[in-house]
Amino acid sequence: MADPRPDLDRRAMDTAKVLLAVIEKNALVMSADQRVSEVDAARLIGMEAGSLKNLRTEGGAPPNYRVPVNGHRISYRVLDLALWIEGKREDW
Helix, strand or coil, X not given: CCCCHHHHHHHHHHHXXXXXXXXXXXXXXXXXXXXXXXHHHHHHCCCCHHHHHHHHHHCCCCCCECCCECCECCEEEHHHHHHHHHHCCCCC
């Protein structure tokens, strides 16, 4: 069986491009290393900020950083968000 990782990486890169376009279109604040606040990360993945916080405290959220962005204590890299989204994908 073929290694699914290259397909996941490709899909994640495509998803990251879409997320970056949304960030630019909506003028969201992003750090130089492409991190966004927890509030903006939640919006990007279609969740409420409180739900993402709950996932984070339960260990089910994308990798995060305790490095502030736009005044928020927790931040997420766009590529990590994309990998998390694509990792949750179910092929029917």
